[in-house]
Amino acid sequence: GENVEQHPSTLSVQEGDSAVIKCTYSDSASNYFPWYKQELGKGPQLIIDIRSNVGEKKDQRIAVTLNKTAKHFSLHITETQPEDSAVYFCAASSGSARQLTFGSGTQLTVLP
């Protein structure tokens, strides 16, 4: 089955700096890669996703890049703000397996 590795597990940045979180996956059949933000006591919130037919996608301060050859994808947050502080999860799935396989999460702290 699919295995998703995520790092770093914790990340602290100064407000205004950029944050990068990286994930690798094992199943070459995976073709859908969402990112979720989870605040304390809440459910995961979809913030951006990318499918395997594109290499990069951007939405305001958030961008995701995908390298299918190397089987890794990354989340980039620019101009970080204190409200970006949360746990971020990457995930992967293939067309035949609807289930999402999640990484272990990254606790992002944005210091004011």
Add this chain to the structure above:
Amino acid sequence: NAGVMQNPRHLVRRRGQEARLRCSPMKGHSHVYWYRQLPEEGLKFMVYLQKENIIDESGMPKERFSAEFPKEGPSILRIQQVVRGDSAAYFCASSWGPTGEQFFGPGTRLTVL
């Protein structure tokens, strides 16, 4: 446009009791997924259902756990004879189709005493 709804938000059970967790998908969504999150860990897939059908239950323990998504009403995750190891947050997600984005509910936090 209400999102995915789950209830109860918090559930306390004693060992050996039954736990019933309910999930109402977003309007227009007919695909439901259940995930479990242990403390300090990521989410683990349990089961995927469409109306009246279990499509994939490969992540669900073979004993004590069952799920359903009837034609009318919410999806139910049922845990019989709960044990302390069942204590976790259980999240439901829904999508409009099998390859659509999954949107999560707020979760049910189960505590087994």
